[in-house]
Amino acid sequence: MWQDNISKNDMLGFDLHARIIIALLQEQKMLPLTLGVFGDWGSGKSSILEKIYEELKTKSFQDKGIFTIQFNGWTFEGYDDAKAALMEAIVKKIEDEFKTIEEVKSVAKRLYKSINWMRVAKVTVPMATAYFTGGASIIPQIISNLKEFKDAPQKIIDLLCSDKAEDKIKGFIKENPDTPSQESQSIREFRKDMTELLAKSNIKELVVIIDDLDRCLPERIIDNLEAIKLFLNVDNTAFIIGADPRIVESAITHRYKDKFPLNPSMSDGEDAMDKKIVRDYLEKLIQIPYNLPKLSDTEVNTYITLLFCENAFSHEEFESVYLDFLNFKEKKRYSAYDIKIIKSRLGEEIIKKLDDDCLLICQLSGLIATCLKGNPRQIKRFLNMYMLRKKIKDAAQMKDINETVLAKLMILEYKSPSLFGEIYQDLNPKTGKSSKIKKYEKAETKDLPQNWKDESTIQWLQSSPKLAEFNLLDYFWLSRDKLSSLSSLYMTDPEIRSLFIELSAPELPEPVIKKIVDEKLRILDKEKQLSFYTLLSNKIIEDPSKRGLYHLFEYTIDLETCKSSYQTTISTCGSKVPPAAKKAYERLLNPKK
Structure with missing residues (x-):
C-alpha cells in the first residue's frame, strides 16, 4: 500500500511545471508578482510547490539573491488577525536570517510598528466611523x-x-x-520600509510560497489574500499560492456578499452574486493563474505502473526503473511507461516481482483516468482501498471473487456513490444479480436514465467485464463500510446470509427447518450465531407481521446466544408482534406461567 505523502520521485512530470514557474520568477520585469498554482484537491499542488521551494533554496539561487519563505495556509488559522500575523511572520523570517546586520533590525522594528497599528486600526476605524x-x-x-x-x-x-x-x-x-x-499612512510606510528591508538584507527577490490556502476558513483565506495585496506595490516580491480556485472564489463570495451586486437572472442568496465580479476580484490579486491539467490515460497508466514498482521492488531496483523512466520520457513524452516497456528495456527478470494486480489495474487505467478525473490522490486512495479489500477477501476466504469485477465496482463507488447505491438496492437477495445493470449494459445511450447518461458512466457501463451475470452480493459485502446504512441482509457474512435465506424460505416445513437448524446453525461458533440472530432480529423489526421468522427464535431458545436477541426483538416490536408469536414468547421465557 502507499502513503498519502509528497513523493520524492516525480512520477507525474511535475518537474516541468516547477521549472516553468521558476523561470517566470526570474523575469524581473514581472515583479511584483502573485502566481496561483490552481487545481482540485489532490491534484499535486503541494508536490509542485515543494519542488519549487527545494530548488529555490539551493546555493545557485541563493547566490542570485533570491530569498524564499514557505508557509502553510493553516499556520495562521488560529490567529485573530491572520493578515497581520502573516505580514509579521514574513518580516520575522527575514530579520532572523539577517540578524547580524544592524540596519535590518532597525527597519524590522519600524515594520512591526506599522503592523501593530494595522491591528489597532481594526478596532479604532469602526469606532470612528460609528x-x-x-x-x-x-x-x-x-x-x-x-x-x-x-x-x-x-x-x-x-x-x-x-x-x-x-x-x-x-x-x-x-x-x-x-x-x-x-491606516492608509501605515500601509504606505509598510511598503516603503519593506522595500528598504529587502535592500538592507541584500535580497534581490523575495519569494513567499503559501500552500493549502483553500483549507482555511473563508475569513482566513481573505485575510491572507489581503496581506498579499499589501506587497503588490513592493518591488522584487513574488507570492506563489497553492489553492483550489473554487474554494477561494467561494470565500470571496462569503466575505463580500453584502458589497457585490446580485445577478438578477439568478435566484436569491450567495449563488446569485455575479460570478464575473468575484473572478475579477481574484484576478486582481492573482496576476498569473497556473492551472494544473488532469492526468491523461497514458499518464495514469504510467503513474499506476510506477506505484506498483515502488511497492514491489527494493530501493536499488526501483531507482533503476525510475532512471529508465526519466530517460524514456525525454524521448517519448506522450507514451505510457507500462509493464511491457519495462520488460522490453530492462528485461523480464525485473518484472517477475510485480503481481497480477498491477496488470489488472493498468488495464483499467483509462476508466480510472476518466472516472477519477485524473486526480493523483484519488488514484492512490483508490489503490489503497482496493488492496485493503483484497486483504479482507483473503481473510474471509472468499475464493470466488473476480478481482476485475471488484475493481470495476470500486471505480463506480468512487465516481458516483449514488449510482453505486442504486445497483446495491436493486440486487436480488438470492441471485445477487441486478436487473438494472442487465438492462443498462445493453441499452443505447438515449434509453438510459438521465443520471446514467454522462460520458464517464457510459464508458463504465461499456467496459469489460460486464456485470449482469455476476452474483454481486459478496462484492457489496466487501464495501459494507460505505453501505452501513442500507439493508443488513447484504452486509452479513456470506455464510450467515446464505443460511438465513435458506431458513426463511416461504412455506418451508417445520421438520426441514429443524433439520437445517441442527445441521447448520447449532454447529456455528458463538460469534456467528450472534450474527445470525442480529440479522434475524433486524428482519423481524423491519416487518413484525411475518410470523414465520419468529419460529427461528422459538426452535433455538435453548441456545445461549438466542435469548437476548429474542427479548430485544419482542420488546422493540411491542404491540406489532402477532398474538401467536407473543404467546409463544411468554410460554418459552416464562414456562411457570
Whole structure:
C-alpha cells in the first residue's frame, strides 16, 4: 500500500511545471508578482510547490539573491488577525536570517510598528466611523473588536463598560480627527520600509510560497489574500499560492456578499452574486493563474505502473526503473511507461516481482483516468482501498471473487456513490444479480436514465467485464463500510446470509427447518450465531407481521446466544408482534406461567 505523502520521485512530470514557474520568477520585469498554482484537491499542488521551494533554496539561487519563505495556509488559522500575523511572520523570517546586520533590525522594528497599528486600526476605524456617522452607541462594537485580541488589557474593557466610556472615546476621536486615515499612512510606510528591508538584507527577490490556502476558513483565506495585496506595490516580491480556485472564489463570495451586486437572472442568496465580479476580484490579486491539467490515460497508466514498482521492488531496483523512466520520457513524452516497456528495456527478470494486480489495474487505467478525473490522490486512495479489500477477501476466504469485477465496482463507488447505491438496492437477495445493470449494459445511450447518461458512466457501463451475470452480493459485502446504512441482509457474512435465506424460505416445513437448524446453525461458533440472530432480529423489526421468522427464535431458545436477541426483538416490536408469536414468547421465557 502507499502513503498519502509528497513523493520524492516525480512520477507525474511535475518537474516541468516547477521549472516553468521558476523561470517566470526570474523575469524581473514581472515583479511584483502573485502566481496561483490552481487545481482540485489532490491534484499535486503541494508536490509542485515543494519542488519549487527545494530548488529555490539551493546555493545557485541563493547566490542570485533570491530569498524564499514557505508557509502553510493553516499556520495562521488560529490567529485573530491572520493578515497581520502573516505580514509579521514574513518580516520575522527575514530579520532572523539577517540578524547580524544592524540596519535590518532597525527597519524590522519600524515594520512591526506599522503592523501593530494595522491591528489597532481594526478596532479604532469602526469606532470612528460609528461616531462620525451618528450611529448608535459605539461601545458594543469596540468591546466586540477588542475581545478578538487575546492580549487586550482587561482594564480597557472595564473602562469601556463604565459610565464614562462614551465621553472618553468621543474626546479621543476629537483630539485625533484623522484616525481613519492613519491606516492608509501605515500601509504606505509598510511598503516603503519593506522595500528598504529587502535592500538592507541584500535580497534581490523575495519569494513567499503559501500552500493549502483553500483549507482555511473563508475569513482566513481573505485575510491572507489581503496581506498579499499589501506587497503588490513592493518591488522584487513574488507570492506563489497553492489553492483550489473554487474554494477561494467561494470565500470571496462569503466575505463580500453584502458589497457585490446580485445577478438578477439568478435566484436569491450567495449563488446569485455575479460570478464575473468575484473572478475579477481574484484576478486582481492573482496576476498569473497556473492551472494544473488532469492526468491523461497514458499518464495514469504510467503513474499506476510506477506505484506498483515502488511497492514491489527494493530501493536499488526501483531507482533503476525510475532512471529508465526519466530517460524514456525525454524521448517519448506522450507514451505510457507500462509493464511491457519495462520488460522490453530492462528485461523480464525485473518484472517477475510485480503481481497480477498491477496488470489488472493498468488495464483499467483509462476508466480510472476518466472516472477519477485524473486526480493523483484519488488514484492512490483508490489503490489503497482496493488492496485493503483484497486483504479482507483473503481473510474471509472468499475464493470466488473476480478481482476485475471488484475493481470495476470500486471505480463506480468512487465516481458516483449514488449510482453505486442504486445497483446495491436493486440486487436480488438470492441471485445477487441486478436487473438494472442487465438492462443498462445493453441499452443505447438515449434509453438510459438521465443520471446514467454522462460520458464517464457510459464508458463504465461499456467496459469489460460486464456485470449482469455476476452474483454481486459478496462484492457489496466487501464495501459494507460505505453501505452501513442500507439493508443488513447484504452486509452479513456470506455464510450467515446464505443460511438465513435458506431458513426463511416461504412455506418451508417445520421438520426441514429443524433439520437445517441442527445441521447448520447449532454447529456455528458463538460469534456467528450472534450474527445470525442480529440479522434475524433486524428482519423481524423491519416487518413484525411475518410470523414465520419468529419460529427461528422459538426452535433455538435453548441456545445461549438466542435469548437476548429474542427479548430485544419482542420488546422493540411491542404491540406489532402477532398474538401467536407473543404467546409463544411468554410460554418459552416464562414456562411457570
